[in-house]
Amino acid sequence: MTTDKTGAPTDVTAEADRFSISVDGQKAGFTEFIDVGNQRVFPHTEIDDAFGGRGLATILVQEALDKTRADGLRIVAVCSMVAGFIDKHPEYADSVDPLTTDLKRALAHR
Template identity: 80%
Template sequence: MTTDKNGAPTEVTDDSDRFSISVDGTKAGFTEYIDHDGQRIFPHTEIDDAFGGRGLATILVQEALEVTRAAGLRIVPVCSMVAGFIDKHPEFNDVVDPVTTDVKRILSRR
């Protein structure tokens, strides 16, 4: 189990269209995704303000990307939080695809 910067236990769950993170059983945030043609597109990540500064976005995004890689899917980091994480963790570069016109079209249909 991973703990946040305050030492509180966290749990990341896959809820079919988003990964959610909970702290001590309280939902604290999520990162949305859309699976399309072998890619997992990450358009948005959000952490509740009450949980800010505790490193939850990093824990959440890392877990989401590890699960995505293990599932054999390519990562498309539309969300700035996901893109920023990848910039700092080049070990994911081998499974990252750029945001293309096709990806933007998929997102516009949401």
């Protein structure tokens, strides 16, 4: 079990279109995704202000990216939190694809 900076236990759950993170059973945030072919696009991540500064975005994004790679999907980081995490953790770089014009078109029609 992963704990946040305060030592509180966290739980990351995969849902149909997002990964959510809870602290002590209380939902604290999420990162949305859209699967397009063999790519998982992350457009938005949000952590509730009440849980800020506890490292939850880092825990959430890392678990989401690890699950994405385990599922054999490529990562497309549209969200600045996801892109920032990847910049700080180059071990994910080999699993990242750029946001292409074709992908932008596909996302616009969803």
